[in-house]
Amino acid sequence: MSRIVEEYKPGMIEYIPPEDHKKWMRETFEEKLAILKKFGHGDFEPELRKQFKLDD
Known part of the structure; x- marks a missing residue:
């Protein structure tokens, strides 16, 4: 049995729908690249x- 949690807690696994993947x-690539370029x-x-x- 699974329970749906409506409140996000840090470290929780998020479900990303296939159409948004x-x-x-x-977005994640651009964030990481910006950090690398900054340093x-x-x-x-x-x-x-x-x-x-x-x-x-």
Whole structure:
């Protein structure tokens, strides 16, 4: 039996619907890339693209 929790608690696993998955992956990729570039590690972009399976 499963229970639906209406309140988010840090560390909870979130369900991401399939139609929103690409958008979520893109946003997460851009956030991580911005952090890397901020600290001078922008050269990791190709590896990050592979990790997030982005082809564009």
